[in-house]
Amino acid sequence: MQASAVTYGSDQNGLVCGYLFGRGEQPEPIEADAASAWLMQRAAHPGEFLWLHFNLANTASEKWLKERLVLAEEFYDSLHEGSRSTRIEQADNTLVAVVNDVLRDFSFEPSDISSLFLSVERQVVVSARRKPLQAVERLRQAVRRGEAIRSSVELLTHLLRDQADVLTRIVRDATSRVDGIEDSLLSGKLTYKRADLGALRRVLVRLQRLLAPEPAALFRLLQRPPAWVSEQDRQELRESTEEFAVGLSDMASLQERIKLLQEEIAALVNEGNNRSLYVLTIVTVLALPINIIAGLLGMNVGGIPLAQDAEGFWIVAAIVGGFTVVAGGLVYRKQRD
The missing domain is CATH 1.20.58 (Methane Monooxygenase Hydroxylase; Chain G, domain 1)
Known part of the structure; x- marks a missing residue:
């Protein structure tokens, strides 16, 4: 009996999903072989673009990319770097992005954060991750629903907005936890420890550090984008980063609130000891x-x-x-x- 190959949630080439945009009113799902054929003839389809999403846990994915696509070296370098903050930078005529995101089963643990790597050209968008992430999964669901996406940069912008939505939900859940702790503190029935608040605060600090886009790289991109990026795409990219900045501001305010609660709990403990x-x-x-x-x-x-x-x-x-x-x-x- 022949053992089946381990695919890690992807096909044998490491492809999790692929979609072709611009051919019809809705995106069309595409498999690895059809995508390879389209890539060889993409010059004949200037109004279309392709999104390929890969699972890096499958070692065949990087091999497939190198054999069928000419991507910027900065993209491959980013695949093997350690954790860094979210950034979008220009490499020749390509946008290379590293988008840090939380896992689908996020439980406020520092290890529940991973990276999504993207290479964005006018006709080809390649994304790759090692673990299932929330923002890219929301993007997949939106594409499956037939949401209109007219360009590759708009796909990137949609992903950044999905990431902002995920961050907003995380802040909302963390705020709910802090509200419960604060209510217990006011009622004199505090059962939480300072260590619990400290762990929550450390996770929020890590999220803020990793998810916040690098301002210098983003500023350079918005000032001098590639020639194929339209003014509308440029404006939407700027707006998506501003929306994300609001979420980061709310997270910073929540961190200060947690700090005050920690100080209040410490004061109550010291008072009890005295x-x-x-x-x-x-x-x-x-x-x-x-x-x-x-x-x-x-x-x-x-x-x-x-x-x-x-x-x-x-x-x-x-x-x-x-x-x-x-x-x-x-x-x-x-x-x-």
């Missing part, structure tokens, strides 16, 4: 006279006063009680002061 230490100090002071007298009378030596007196116990008890009352009065007066 109260416990104060009670312990009072008990120690009140017990000091009896401990001193008991220590003196407990020495096994001669000459202990009242040892032969029939009322000695009550006399010593009265002395201890008097000292205890005096010590208690001093503590009470100090507390009032």
